[in-house]
Amino acid sequence: MELNINSLRPLTGDGRRLFVETYGCQMNAGDTEIVVAIMQNEGFVYTDRIEEADVILINTCSIRDNAEQRIWGRLSEMRRYRRRKPSLLVGIIGCMAERLKERLVEGENGVDIVAGPDSYRDLPRLVREAGSGGKGVNVLLSSEETYAEIAPVRLDKNGVSAFIAIMRGCNNYCSYCVVPYTRGIERSRDPQTIVAEARSLFENGYREVTLLGQNVNSYSFGEVGFPDLIRMVAEISPLLRVRFATSHPKDISDRLLETMASMSNVCRAIHLPAQSGATSMLARMNRKYTREWYLGRVEAIRRYMPDCAITTDLIAGFSGETEEEHEQTLSLMREVGYEFAYMFKYSERPGTFAQRHLPDDVPDEVKTARLQQIIELQNELSEQSNRRDVGREFEILVEGVSKRRDDQLFGRTSQNKVVVFDRGTHRVGDYVRVRVTGCTSATLLGEEIFQ
Numbered sequence: 001m002e003l004n005i006n007s008l009r010p011l012t013g014d015g016r017r018l019f020v021e022t023y024g025c026q027m028n029a030g031d032t033e034i035v036v037a038i039m040q041n042e043g044f045v046y047t048d049r050i051e052e053a054d055v056i057l058i059n060t061c062s063i064r065d066n067a068e069q070r071i072w073g074r075l076s077e078m079r080r081y082r083r084r085k086p087s088l089l090v091g092i093i094g095c096m097a098e099r100l101k102e103r104l105v106e107g108e109n110g111v112d113i114v115a116g117p118d119s120y121r122d123l124p125r126l127v128r129e130a131g132s133g134g135k136g137v138n139v140l141l142s143s144e145e146t147y148a149e150i151a152p153v154r155l156d157k158n159g160v161s162a163f164i165a166i167m168r169g170c171n172n173y174c175s176y177c178v179v180p181y182t183r184g185i186e187r188s189r190d191p192q193t194i195v196a197e198a199r200s201l202f203e204n205g206y207r208e209v210t211l212l213g214q215n216v217n218s219y220s221f222g223e224v225g226f227p228d229l230i231r232m233v234a235e236i237s238p239l240l241r242v243r244f245a246t247s248h249p250k251d252i253s254d255r256l257l258e259t260m261a262s263m264s265n266v267c268r269a270i271h272l273p274a275q276s277g278a279t280s281m282l283a284r285m286n287r288k289y290t291r292e293w294y295l296g297r298v299e300a301i302r303r304y305m306p307d308c309a310i311t312t313d314l315i316a317g318f319s320g321e322t323e324e325e326h327e328q329t330l331s332l333m334r335e336v337g338y339e340f341a342y343m344f345k346y347s348e349r350p351g352t353f354a355q356r357h358l359p360d361d362v363p364d365e366v367k368t369a370r371l372q373q374i375i376e377l378q379n380e381l382s383e384q385s386n387r388r389d390v391g392r393e394f395e396i397l398v399e400g401v402s403k404r405r406d407d408q409l410f411g412r413t414s415q416n417k418v419v420v421f422d423r424g425t426h427r428v429g430d431y432v433r434v435r436v437t438g439c440t441s442a443t444l445l446g447e448e449i450f451q
Ligand code: 5AD
Pocket: 063, 064, 176, 177, 178, 273, 275, 313, 314, 315, 344, 345, 346, 347, 348, 349
């Protein structure tokens, strides 16, 4: 009998327990699943109970200052766990690791391991180094790493919908944004590995995948562009829904809209971050489009898919924002009638173009007041959009049991709105046709249509 050399190799993990805490965006959630895959392969055992952990990794976000402040707070709490288990190793991974580097190992809350978004394959070695009394630090960014062949260990287990990272990094350099510095330059993942991952999810009962990247419209691998990739994934099965995020307005092409419109399992939902409604502000933000261009793209979306939901990101109080520019953001919101928006107060980030060259000169109380106006308007728009859906029919994909009542299920429409309805004989993962009978500001209520 042949010996399997691999099984004789001493594994770094040796049954030690790994806990990972994740902050920030969906990309980070996906990265955590890759990290767990890499560590399991080295003999670590994943636990979802922090008290049991021998190694704690914190996957961090740097997008706004308050995200980082939360993590500093969390680091000071780690002392408690260390006191209980002196052999415990604590690591910071992700964007904040990239931004602050060696500084994170210093001081009384200093950690043992620091790994940037492109050095996760090196984590077992970094843990080994930390375990033998040193500090494990690797924050090298790569122009090639996509973790293409690593099968993520799915941690958020609804078993129905999953995220697939199709690219990493960002080349857009919006003047306020730290992402190009923390996640490095843009690179696309081999489409064959993406399709294989989606197919394997489908075969394991998943019914929805969301293709993720900072700017999915600039996906490009050999001859394959984003519309081709969408088609390849959507052709796996008509029963597999396909979503994607995020689109940059400057790159969303008619070819993509045409492809979406031709395939009913590509969901009718586009996240199209506007950031601001004023052309002068968009120029300061280095967004590379005007208000008119943006509205032209919205019009194109509506032309190809009249029932497509459009959602957005907005920033209040960026450098030099005048009252008039703010008003233009509000008017853009009304003109588009967003279904949903993520809304933020501008937070200056070290190292960005804005921090180096543009003053953070909108007083905090003005930022707060403008953000409040944006939020109130969006609440109205979301409610109006929900009310328009009452009486309409939708096919929903069931994701789980309603939190309020266990004789009800919830699922999502193609437009990504949540609908709650009576369970009947249905199960998670089923497609059900419902008619919307009512709504709250956040949820649609529906009843099954029997035919
Ligand atoms: N301050 C506030 N919001 C920001 N975003 C990115 N950088 C900043 C910043 N410095 C927002 C943008 C982006 C979303 C992911 O976060 O709206 O689309």
